[in-house]
Amino acid sequence: MEGVDLNGKVEAGAVEELGGPTNPMVSPLLTDLYQFTMAYAYWKAGKHLDRAVFDLFFRKNPFGGEYTVFGGLEECIRLIANFKLKDEEISYLRSVMPTCEDGFFDYLREIDCSNVEVYAISEGSVVFPKVPLMRIEGPVAVVQLLETPFVNLVNYASLVTTNAARHRFVAGKSKTLLEFGLRRAQGPDGGISASRYCYMGGFDATSNVAAGKLFGIPLRGTHSHAFVSSFMCLDEITDKALRSQDGSRTCEDFVGLVQSWLHKLQLADSLSGFFGETNQSELAAFISYALALPHNFLALVDTYDVMRSGVPNFCAVALALNDLGYKASGIRLDSGDLAYLSIQARKFFCMVEKEFGAPGFGKMLVTASNDLNEETIDALNKQGHEVDAFGIGTYLVTCYAQAALGCVFKLVEINNQPRIKLSEDITKVSIPRKKQCFRLYGKEGYALVDIMIGEDEIPPKINQGKYCHRFRK
């Protein structure tokens, strides 16, 4: 049995390199009013400098699951590394707390977090209920101000990271997972945070350009239904020339080349019965997209009819690109029976590969989107499907299955005296005292249990037994 210390102190050096919070709206005022009224009461009672210890923890894993992934620590540290009330913020506080003495506002003007110590588990770790994710020590009035923003910054970050990790688990390691949630997220930085923390939780890329720029997350995207339906017919395409991938030649009539491929597909024995006339505005859209982005042609095929129009149109364009040395990326399905359609599309690609000797055509990437979540991916896996990549939005980023994590911030010690919060609800009783926390590993290298002991107790030792009390879930 090997012991690993869960609570590392966040060092000042690391803090000084950090800039302010990613979202400029995060400021010392992003807190509940009562933190300021309490600060005033502490100040009036001369208790504001009392040394307090708070634990930040949650009581229950989300999504009915057995683990949580800790996110949000960096943003908490960015806040305290730059914690300072501005004059206009003090003026506002004075206006909402008009009976408070001037001296209090002078005190507020001076406070920062230089006397605050934070001990935390590393961001991105798997964590469990009741074990503190962070221990925050400092003057009670200041640490109390941090309660609301810290809990705000950790709750959603940890929740959505955990949600992403769960989606990764159900999808399997081999699938590509794309976060497409910006439009349905709870506000702008709901979207930006979702992109950031889903990447931390195991996603491969996002569609969110702002998040890509802020955090260096790979970006992915295709086109929308509107793009397809914005085209009328092939006559709209005036510049029909496309240079080959190696730059050696130019096809002057790429539209004609696509049309000839569509005709060959229509005549192929193995494909007969699959489709007849395809939608020409869709074809025009696909050709335009390929002319613009021949290196990265990925088409949304469900605007009109997946198998009778979208897939054959895509194949005609992909085969024409192939003639010029480009390799099309694949298709996206955004409606209908994704298991069935992905299998049908795969069959079609394999037949095209066989019929026309188009190399790798059978392995064309199939991306699926449309209100996917853990359950629907699991159901697709059980049915059997040919999807290579999942684009997941609403259910992922809003954490639809459970939209909140219940992180709390509880006083456990003040001036070296342990403190407890009792409650008629037994699950709400806090565990007093400053704690040391350890994760114990078995010989095989697997984690066995997290334990909490008092600050003055002897830490667990390797190859030595340890009795522990198990908290009820």
Place this chain on the structure above:
Amino acid sequence: MEGVDLNGKVEAGAVEELGGPTNPMVSPLLTDLYQFTMAYAYWKAGKHLDRAVFDLFFRKNPFGGEYTVFGGLEECIRLIANFKLKDEEISYLRSVMPTCEDGFFDYLREIDCSNVEVYAISEGSVVFPKVPLMRIEGPVAVVQLLETPFVNLVNYASLVTTNAARHRFVAGKSKTLLEFGLRRAQGPDGGISASRYCYMGGFDATSNVAAGKLFGIPLRGTHSHAFVSSFMCLDEITDKALRSQDGSRTCEDFVGLVQSWLHKLQLADSLSGFFGETNQSELAAFISYALALPHNFLALVDTYDVMRSGVPNFCAVALALNDLGYKASGIRLDSGDLAYLSIQARKFFCMVEKEFGAPGFGKMLVTASNDLNEETIDALNKQGHEVDAFGIGTYLVTCYAQAALGCVFKLVEINNQPRIKLSEDITKVSIPRKKQCFRLYGKEGYALVDIMIGEDEIPPKINQGKYCHRFRK
């Protein structure tokens, strides 16, 4: 039958007065990558200036309900009033779209929304599925870039406004509703937006100081359990003096005054059996809070035991304040059986009023919090309770019952040609054409129905019948 035009044009004058988006993270990059790849494809095809018309609408009311309240319009207008890509943003786009021609980035550098027209229903209106909340007209490449941020800004705003309105409906007009959700919201501006839009949806105040400052929302708050448990005993209180409300005299030993009142409460016949010894650290906390904020004494009474400690301690402090001309505000209950405890507390207050002739004591404000939502408030109403104000957090701000609204942004016309998106899923088929929308009112002044007609059709007239087709829900 009277007709009212639902779609007002947002006038340029109104736009110019607005500053940028409330959240500085809202920028032209806060969009999906495919909006830029499509913009490039439009540009390459010479179609980028095609005049497009998009409808922004939702397909289904949230929370299984029959209405939605429209929010988020102002933020959309703030975005387009200041829509300009910065050089560093263009550089980033160039790095993620390396095969695109230079001319495209020159084009991006020039674009703004001066050619974009927005027609919208007024923010705060009750709205229904399928009727466009906004119609956006302009060059297809530019309007397409707006899709993601517009839908992002409207979705959560409308969802949480609707949620707030539903909570107001179930709580009734006479109750005070307080939004306490910042710590559990989906990120910092999830919290700030929740405060803003809950106020729009009918809440009275928020605990969120940043939202109070930004939007002028009234602030409310008390103190936390940590404040209570941070006190040990009465000896901690060194400055015991309190000046009377009118300034005419000073009570030198307010602690002693409270203790004498507690003693009187313990001896009162009508209150015998309710409680014995109360928690002295709680009493110290209440006294300290009252000494700091005597004008606004509201105590959280469930840290140890509501009826055996919290309420009697509160009454002792409130009666002492009463002696000095102050009127205590009331109590907050944050755990246990809120219906039962509120009724017991009310009984206790009424008995105190009767026993000691304390005027208005029976009407002491009782605030309840602790994971409240529509259902729990409805259940409390059915049981009977004595709660005057509800503090609502998690379920309200995360829209826990349904964490996303499905607003979409669909192309309905391009270059005066109607466009439709077909789908294997019938509910996803869009309604083509530029529309006029009207809400028709009966003689009694109640709204009867919203209708959509084509741009060239004759608007409904007062006292004239109109045939309409009803869309399936």
